[in-house]
Amino acid sequence: MDNDSVATAYTTVDGDFVHELEIKRSRFITYLRRVESEVDARALVAELRKKHFDARHHCSAFILGADRMAMRSNDDGEPSGTAGIPMLDALAKRETDAGRTDLSDVSAVVVRYFGGILLGAGGLVRAYSESVSSALDAAPLLRRERMRILGLDADHTAAGRLENDLRSAGVQVLGTDYGPSLATLRVALNDDAAILAAFHDRLATLTAGASNAENLGIEWVDVR
Structure with missing residues (x-):
């Protein structure tokens, strides 16, 4: 693969x-x-x-x-x-x-x-x-898709709300890692320019521009 x-x-x-x-x-x-x-x-x-x-x-x-x-x-x-x-x-x-x-x-x-x-x-x-x-x-069957993985940094206090907002918007959140000072959410998106652009716009709205998305590459993801 x-x-x-x-x-x-x-x-x-x-x-x-x-x-x-x-x-x-x-x-x-x-x-x-x-x-x-x-x-x-x-x-x-x-x-x-x-x-x-x-x-x-x-x-x-x-x-x-x-x-x-x-x-x-x-x-x-x-x-x-x-x-x-x-x-x-x-x-x-x-x-x-x-x-x-x-x-x-x-x-x-x-x-x-x-x-x-x-x-x-x-x-x-x-x-x-x-x-x-x-x-x-x-x-039970599931789909696997090649998806773009993005990492989003957020304050510990804001990470839970951001994760809920993204899930509510239909974004697949793979998990959240809590570091010493920041939490990093990993999300998976279809590797399509329009979808990625729309996600960046949504993220800017949800965080008032406080969080950026880092490209972590392409991975196979289970889509249930």
């Missing part, structure tokens, strides 16, 4: 989520986790192999990066193409409420406890696809 990335926003899962389906006596337990690297994604599989040591399969798929360049899947003993690929398709083709297909930084693992009834290749594809899709239907 460097500054040269074409993508300026994407969708991911908000933390961990678990969902279970029973299909013809087989249990399909889907785990979704927000991850930032292939190491994180594989760590989830390893974690669930220990937790569900008695399960028949631990199939997995993940997508990484704002540009979604890293996509992997694993059938873990199911017939080739019947588990990992349907799971990956469910992640990659997932549409958000806004109609976007930009889900990323997410790992899905489906733990299967075999129920004694063979599903066949087509049945397995449907089962693994439905397991991930159903989990995504219920899981």
Whole structure:
């Protein structure tokens, strides 16, 4: 996720989520986790192999990066193409409420406890696809955007009021650090000249020109 990335926003899962389906006596337990690297994604599989040591399969798929360049899947003993690929398709083709297909930084693992009834290749594809899709239907999602970060200095006595005023105006305040003499608020804004200019005007009004905004660079920010 460097500054040269074409993508300026994407969708991911908000933390961990678990969902279970029973299909013809087989249990399909889907785990979704927000991850930032292939190491994180594989760590989830390893974690669930220990937790569900008695399960028949631990199939997995993940997508990484704002540009979604890293996509992997694993059938873990199911017939080739019947588990990992349907799971990956469910992640990659997932549409958000806004109609976007930009889900990323997410790992899905489906733990299967075999129920004694063979599903066949087509049945397995449907089962693994439905397991991930159903989990995504219920899981909390959030947007991540590349935003301009600004630092605003204020007196300790004025910092709380300024933070409330900015939040009320729809500005995303990331937090406030209190130093020995001043408090510094960190805010995130869309990196657009008109939006930034309007923010500077609003800040001047709120503080009677007493506070300036220091450019702290561009960062990926969770937008809930």
